[in-house]
Amino acid sequence: YIELARDYAKKYGIPLTLDAGGAGTPGIKSHLWITQNIWGDHVDPYGYLASMGVSKAKLANDLAKGTTNVGGGNTTPTNPTKQTTPSNSNVPAGFTPENGTFVNGDTPIMNRIGAASFNAAQGGYLPAYTSWKYDSWKRVGNYVMIHHVYNGVHVFLPVREGSVAWGTFK
Numbered sequence: 001y002i003e004l005a006r007d008y009a010k011k012y013g014i015p016l017t018l019d020a021g022g023a024g025t026p027g028i029k030s031h032l033w034i035t036q037n038i039w040g041d042h043v044d045p046y047g048y049l050a051s052m053g054v055s056k057a058k059l060a061n062d063l064a065k066g067t068t069n070v071g072g073g074n075t076t077p078t079n080p081t082k083q084t085t086p087s088n089s090n091v092p093a094g095f096t097p098e099n100g101t102f103v104n105g106d107t108p109i110m111n112r113i114g115a116a117s118f119n120a121a122q123g124g125y126l127p128a129y130t131s132w133k134y135d136s137w138k139r140v141g142n143y144v145m146i147h148h149v150y151n152g153v154h155v156f157l158p159v160r161e162g163s164v165a166w167g168t169f170k
Contacts, residue, residue: 018060047124051132095136101170
C-alpha cells in the first residue's frame with residue numbers, strides 16, 4: 001500500500017507528506033485528516049495501523065522515503081485456534097496473559113491509554129472490521145478489556161459488555 005500511494009502521488013504531482021497543513025495544502029491525506037479539516041466521520045487509518053504496531057510517524061516516514069517493510073508482522077495468525085501466553089513482562093498486574101487477535105464488529109471502539117478505565121485518557125478508535133493484537137485481558141466491572149503496548153504506552157480496549165462481545169476472537 002505504501003508503494004501504491006507513493007506511485008500515485010508521484011504520478012499526479014502530490015507531495016509525499018502525510019496529513020500536513022490545512023485544507024488546500026497538497027499532500028497525502030488520511031480519512032482522519034479529511035474528517036478534522038473538511039467533512040466526514042471516518043477516523044482511520046491510525047487505530048488500525050496501531051493495532052499492527054505502525055505509528056503515524058512511521059507511516060509518514062515510509063510514504064516520504066519508501067520501504068520494503070511496513071512493520072507490524074503478519075496480521076493473520078498462523079494457527080488461529082491456538083492462543084499463546086506472552087513471553088514479555090508488559091502484561092499489567094491483574095491481567096490474564098494471552099496472545100490473541102480481536103476482530104472488531106461494525107462499530108468503532110475507543111481505546112484508553114495508560115489504564116484499564118473509562119476515566120483514563122482517550123486514545124484513538126479501532127475502526128469497524130479491523131483487528132487488534134493483544135497480550136492479555138481483564139474483567140473491569142461489567143466489561144472485558146484487552147491490552148497491548150504500543151511505542152512503550154499501555155493501551156486498553158473494551159471488547160465485551162456483560163455477555164455481549166463486540167467482535168470475534170482469534
